[in-house]
Amino acid sequence: MSNTDLEDELRGTLDRAAASVPQATGLSDRAATGVREARRRSWMISGAAAVAVAAVAVTGFALTGGNTPEQPPVAAGGAPQSTAPTTTAVQPLSAKSVAGTWRATQITGTKALKSARPDDPVLVFKADGTWSGSDGCNGLQGTFTIGQRGEFAATSGPQHMIGCENVPHTGVLQSAKRIAVTEDTLTFAAADGHELARYARAR
Amino acid sequence: MEFEEYVSARGQELVRLGFTVSGDYQRAEDLAQIALMQAFRSWRKVRKADDPHHYVRRILVNEYLSMTRRRSFTEAPTADVDPHSTVPDPATGIVDSDDLWHALQELSARERVVLVLRYYQDLDDRTIAELLGIKPSSVRATASRGLATLRKTRQTNRVDERLS
Numbered sequence: 185m186s187n188t189d190l191e192d193e194l195r196g197t198l199d200r201a202a203a204s205v206p207q208a209t210g211l212s213d214r215a216a217t218g219v220r221e222a223r224r225r226s227w228m229i230s231g232a233a234a235v236a237v238a239a240v241a242v243t244g245f246a247l248t249g250g251n252t253p254e255q256p257p258v259a260a261g262g263a264p265q266s267t268a269p270t271t272t273a274v275q276p277l278s279a280k281s282v283a284g285t286w287r288a289t290q291i292t293g294t295k296a297l298k299s300a301r302p303d304d305p306v307l308v309f310k311a312d313g314t315w316s317g318s319d320g321c322n323g324l325q326g327t328f329t330i331g332q333r334g335e336f337a338a339t340s341g342p343q344h345m346i347g348c349e350n351v352p353h354t355g356v357l358q359s360a361k362r363i364a365v366t367e368d369t370l371t372f373a374a375a376d377g378h379e380l381a382r383y384a385r386a387r
Numbered sequence: 388m389e390f391e392e393y394v395s396a397r398g399q400e401l402v403r404l405g406f407t408v409s410g411d412y413q414r415a416e417d418l419a420q421i422a423l424m425q426a427f428r429s430w431r432k433v434r435k436a437d438d439p440h441h442y443v444r445r446i447l448v449n450e451y452l453s454m455t456r457r458r459s460f461t462e463a464p465t466a467d468v469d470p471h472s473t474v475p476d477p478a479t480g481i482v483d484s485d486d487l488w489h490a491l492q493e494l495s496a497r498e499r500v501v502l503v504l505r506y507y508q509d510l511d512d513r514t515i516a517e518l519l520g521i522k523p524s525s526v527r528a529t530a531s532r533g534l535a536t537l538r539k540t541r542q543t544n545r546v547d548e549r550l551s
Contacts, residue, residue: 194487194502194506197485197487197488199507201406202507205399205415214420303457323457342421
């Protein structure tokens with residue numbers, strides 16, 4: 185068989201294979217859902233940003249208000265004697281707060297988190313509101329939103345389900361309604377407040 | 388062009404491309420979906436490109452090549468997975484009888500991608516090289532190697548058929 189014959193036959197085979205693919209039902213719908221979800225996310229982020237800016241403005245006004253004619257008297261030592269209650273600055277949460285790579289240290293109902301798996305079962309959050317990672321055998325990805333007070337919601341994208349001792353990141357993310365973050369620990373909780381999982385910052 | 392318009396017009400083409408490179412309908416849909424999701428994130432930039440479809444196609448084939456490099460890609464499902472719950476692949480049966488299609492599945496992922504882009508998408512070697520981030524000479528070498536393997540596999544199969 186000459187190269188040209190093989191090439192022609194290959195064209196025919198590939199055309200037939202492509203033509204045999206049934207119409208992908210709901211492809212537009214799924215893409216549109218993704219679009220809506222992303223738009224909703226950007227609105228939420230914009231809203232959160234506006235609230236954050238307003239909070240900073242109000243706090244700033246409250247703190248600088250003392251410099252006006254009502255400034256408190258200065259003691260002999262030079263330090264102002266504030267009569268107003270101390271304002272504690274609470275750091276609002278955002279996607280940035282969790283950006284980085286996390287490793288599960290405890291998931292309710294899951295044992296053997298340290299077992300060897302083909303892939304490193306980590307969870308990666310990005311500041312743009314997307315997450316990715318691996319359950320140890322399958323790549324995972326999706327989007328997430330975080331409210332200023334730790335409200336949490338996540339969606340997951342398409343994924344293969346190759347069986348192994350999968351670390352159920354997706355289950356945790358979909359069940360979680362609240363998160364708490366310290367520098368090295370990320371805790372997910374259900375709507376009723378009970379802890380679902382605990383992650384440690386990997387790097 | 389708005390993103391939704393693009394998906395309506397070219398979404399199915401992406402699934403077909405995904406199927407010709409991967410040989411798996413479910414994976415083809417996943418690849419199309421991933422490519423669309425990634426394209427959406429930078430749609431302002433994509434829509435300004437001369438050919439947005441070229442950009443999305445690039446994401447799809449490179450995502451497929453990355454996928455095949457992951458260790459989990461070749462892993463066999465364990466007994467925990469219920470084979471009856473898997474979705475039947477409607478496209479597989481139609482092309483099942485084509486021995487050239489079977490021979491294609493024996494090629495490396497890169498060889499298959501190069502042949503698909505060349506003979507199904509009718510792209511020239513320079514465009515394929517740009518799309519995959521390799522040199523045109525590598526495209527020619529990969530295609531030549533793929534075609535040689537296909538020819539050899541078919542000859543072997545025909546000898547086996549005669550002997551059986």
